[in-house]
Amino acid sequence: MEMIIKKMETPAEFEGKGYVHWKALREAYAGMLDQEYLDRQTMEKCVKMAYQWPDNVLVAKDGDKVIGFTGYGACRDEDLPGTGEVIALYVLSEYYGKQVGHALMQAALEKLSGYGKIVLWVLEGNDRAIRFYEKCGFRFDGTEKPIKLGKEVTERRMVLTR
Numbered sequence: 001m002e003m004i005i006k007k008m009e010t011p012a013e014f015e016g017k018g019y020v021h022w023k024a025l026r027e028a029y030a031g032m033l034d035q036e037y038l039d040r041q042t043m044e045k046c047v048k049m050a051y052q053w054p055d056n057v058l059v060a061k062d063g064d065k066v067i068g069f070t071g072y073g074a075c076r077d078e079d080l081p082g083t084g085e086v087i088a089l090y091v092l093s094e095y096y097g098k099q100v101g102h103a104l105m106q107a108a109l110e111k112l113s114g115y116g117k118i119v120l121w122v123l124e125g126n127d128r129a130i131r132f133y134e135k136c137g138f139r140f141d142g143t144e145k146p147i148k149l150g151k152e153v154t155e156r157r158m159v160l161t162r
Helices: 011-029 035-040 045-054 102-110 125-136
Strands: 002-005 057-062 065-074 084-091 117-123 141-149 153-162
Touching: 002 102, 011 035, 011 045, 011 065, 011 084, 035 102, 035 125, 057 102, 065 102, 117 125, 125 153
Parallel strands: 084 117
Antiparallel strands: 002 057, 057 065, 065 084, 117 153, 141 153
């Protein structure tokens, strides 16, 4: 595998990001989220989202194939002004264990280097993601919120202080 991490720029990268988002939702959240909700997240919706929010997205590519992506920016939480946020990080399951997520996280953290504190939100029970984020230095800060993704689920906030 020859992986590169780059800004999402070309139509093929937008389409690839949409595909990764669509497929990774099913792979990562099967059994955690309501199946009806997952079924409503169509490939077309995910590709449309890629075009709607093109800024601050990095894609991981293996050759010409998009295999993961991350989104980052200023934190959206009102109680943490001056904080950065990793908004999304998804990798195709066949690339688990191949350092793709790690490379994407490091690239996002580099883009957020102006912030002393970085947050992300993780679904309660998403143990694989939680272990990964903990390895990256993130810790729970005790903040959680219910969100509606088909049914009500809980998101928990993790913080990395540099």
